[in-house]
Amino acid sequence: MTENPSKSGSNSDSVNTAILMMNMGGPESEKVEDVHKFLLALFKDRDIIKMPFQDYLGPLISKRRAPNLKAKFDEIGGDPLRTWTERQGKGITEALDKKSPSTAPHKAYTCFRYSKPDIAHSVEQLEKDGAKRVILLSKYPQYSCSTTGSNLNDISRYCVEVKGHLDNNPPQRWSLIDRWPMSRAIVDTYANLIETELAKLPESIRAETILLFSAHSIPIWMVERGDDYTGEVGGTVQAVMNKLGRKNPYSLVWQSKVGPVAWQGPQIEKALEGYVNNGFKHFVVVPIAFVNEHIETLHELDIEYAKDLKEKLKFETFSRVPAANDHPIFLEGLADLIKEHIEKGETISAQMTRRCPGCTKPNCKRTREWLKRLDEINKDLAD
């Protein structure tokens, strides 16, 4: 780690610390060919999709789904992921320049899984910028093989195959923040967002309003393999409820199931139907695993449930808490998380020394070898 107090501030020319904002990405534009390209990359990823004849069926399904997904993006005015990621990166690095002057200047790089700018683009840029240190920051608060895991497998492929990290020490010091399900960044932000949303409701219904924490579901075969995600989402929900003083009834539910196989439930629409049958009418939905607006919040929650399902089931209140986006507590919290990571001198968390108990994937094995190597390099440097 190079001390660089004289160059603190993000306006400096040369970068000291690169923060790689890992996320899935989205179509590069709302054109149907870009939506198709994005879906093709997604359906090719065997880390998250398992189907027979994948090389044949993947392109077919992508082609069939593209116009429909394009229409949804049109309805919400385009995919907001890149804009939010860049805005968050700016907020975090500005805060970090103040909080951690010895590693400043910090600069954020967007590092998407299924679209540009991807890991190759990020590394080219940060090399040009002369960064001495790279911190991979997963933008998924809770770890899943289908999100952070897939991102990391893509990054390790690039770093091992293209950059030769296993054979030659990379010119930067690399480290990883793989999850933060109990961090103030996520817990305090959502507690604050929920309090703000509840305060908008008439006092007469506030106490009986049900908080529906909704997270993207994953297939049961992934849960059975030992994916950490569902347990960590449970952790975030419990920590938020504690912070709120448990003043409202709540449920943890799951959304966005696709395809015919079994997924983690209960699904949000079933839960809503059940609650309505039992006489409940007021809901505040909390997208607890989404840190920025997404098609799952803007279309699925705000259009399919808030409008279409509300009309069908006749519930009265369906208010949706915004995603963390650029909430000041969120950006400050992530900056603090990175600062603590730097101060601790940790390369990878203990959890990243193992794989899911049922994992047999060579990609995941390679990722662990690469992470172990980064850890060894950093330990050698520290000696």
Place this chain on the structure above:
Amino acid sequence: MTENPSKSGSNSDSVNTAILMMNMGGPESEKVEDVHKFLLALFKDRDIIKMPFQDYLGPLISKRRAPNLKAKFDEIGGDPLRTWTERQGKGITEALDKKSPSTAPHKAYTCFRYSKPDIAHSVEQLEKDGAKRVILLSKYPQYSCSTTGSNLNDISRYCVEVKGHLDNNPPQRWSLIDRWPMSRAIVDTYANLIETELAKLPESIRAETILLFSAHSIPIWMVERGDDYTGEVGGTVQAVMNKLGRKNPYSLVWQSKVGPVAWQGPQIEKALEGYVNNGFKHFVVVPIAFVNEHIETLHELDIEYAKDLKEKLKFETFSRVPAANDHPIFLEGLADLIKEHIEKGETISAQMTRRCPGCTKPNCKRTREWLKRLDEINKDLAD
């Protein structure tokens, strides 16, 4: 609430506050007929078991299983549940007499679901003792319809049908502590127990030892109905990992699946097998949802996995953290929890104003009506 500072101390004749220690119970003795009687009660409970021809199949299965279960109890020297429950009750009430003199003397009553002493026995005793206040304390840190829910349905049946609580105010002030998944009682106790267990291992393997948090599983149909249990267990695990500083890799796994239907996974034996296949050899098992030793810890974990499975899979370390039992942090923590409950003046938690989203059971509906009534009575008294 009667101020009674002069009578503090559990040796006093008249009781001010009764703490009802809710749990499932076990066979009254190791005689095969008592084991059979216990199984019969269990298989009759439609809150936790759903099978065709239950009235006919339940007794058949109970009869067939009794000798096998008796043999297991013999191997572990009998069911320790009652002894632990009484010892915990004594420790908690002694601490409470000091912490909350205005509600002393406190006395604990064992309130089992499937065996004596049950709710009828508890209420007869506490009435004889002249208790003015009754606090129902679930001994399950995380709430499930199959545990605390079933206990409460049994208690509400007795209180409504036998004691007429819906028509006449009960002579005592009743309230409920239904869950405490993020409490110091559970989180700090297990963090301490894990640290103690890890310290016993050779330093060379300590950091790579995997913490396997094992909880009793529940069927998927219960998860799908919206049971809070799995999410709350996730919360406890995350809070314990935070308290430990996340120094070890870990997994949340599930045990004790029975019958042919799908249960929450991954099952502990599958997870162990997978980890061994990936080269891991050292495990510390943490019974995160059991607060006292039980057949599931003493037989399933300590004999079936620690001995039989260890021999088969050839892992090297399988060390098991004890259940909370009478750990001083645990007893102090529960006493603090009750003290906070008293000071807050709460009758029931917000969560108990609703049922699982998919619930259609009349028993659960009756329980909510009864709890609501208790809440109204206490609010009237407060006015």
